Amino acid sequence: MAHKTAPDAGRRSERSRRATLEAALELVGEVGYPKLTIEAIAARAGVGKQTIYRWWPSKAAVLLDAFAALGEQAAAEAGESEIPDTGDLEADLKLVVRATVDELTSPRYDVPARALAAEGVVNPELGAEFVSRLLEPSLQLYVRRLRAAQEAGQAAPHLDPRVALELLVGPITHRWLLRTLPLSHAYADTLVETALHGIAPR
């Protein structure tokens, strides 16, 4: 029966890993980043503290993996990782900005993501890890879609796509973090139209 040990252990490990990430997301939303501890994550996940330390060096590392897993899950559910290219830039951007609104307003994401974002605002090391590991890869999806649009003549040729994408994610993040005005699909559509066509008259 010894040969069965490895697969069982693998399944147990995977269960522990998922339980740990899930517990980290729940707890950071409940107590905030400063009060989050590996002990509390271990207790909530029903795993040993040493198990967590074997895989992750810090609570920041657990939490960043938890958000990465959440993002991968969302991408898997959406069935794709790139922004679609139907040839219609406006329609494609509305689709992705609406999906971002849905993600930001879902309690499963909103509560833990706010706790992480708040800490990143005052903790430059954590903020930089969040940006390089989680945010920047998703922004590069916009860069690629906008480059394709430039090649197709649907985006102004001289624009820096990295600056252009901030016209979309900047206002969405502003409304989300500061809760100034509602985040809705109607707003997502208006934002895409305003960013594409600009403030000046055509």
Place this chain on the structure above:
Amino acid sequence: MAHKTAPDAGRRSERSRRATLEAALELVGEVGYPKLTIEAIAARAGVGKQTIYRWWPSKAAVLLDAFAALGEQAAAEAGESEIPDTGDLEADLKLVVRATVDELTSPRYDVPARALAAEGVVNPELGAEFVSRLLEPSLQLYVRRLRAAQEAGQAAPHLDPRVALELLVGPITHRWLLRTLPLSHAYADTLVETALHGIAPR
């Protein structure tokens, strides 16, 4: 000599008020909002705790007044409170967005404002007070300037100015809070040009 008491007391009060606001800004940057206390503000300001409680009901109230005073001081130094209207929308917006970049990157504002912003992200009551009392009035300056631009034919007539201004303040806030890329005058100019002329080719 009794008639001299009132003016002296008034000067003392004003000195205590300023010292309290200054101490609140310094301390929130040093210890963060959750650990900020009225006791520590009183000690740093060299005023009695009861003096602070006589004027402000809470540490949040002290801090919001401190930021309001900082904003009024900046407006007084700039010599005006409205966004200038020279008839050239692009030039006027570049001026104000550059000034915003300067403010956000000055240590005197950046450190305490980050501490307050971080707390507002996870504390909806404080966030709402920050938005209604400090942020929204400054956004209304953009609304008025953009309405004037619409009347002058320099902004698209159908735009909602409240949405349009987010193309400017959203990306700036995104770079500032998340520290994704540098905030510079060159970026301010590029942002204004991109927001005015849009992503789509003209």
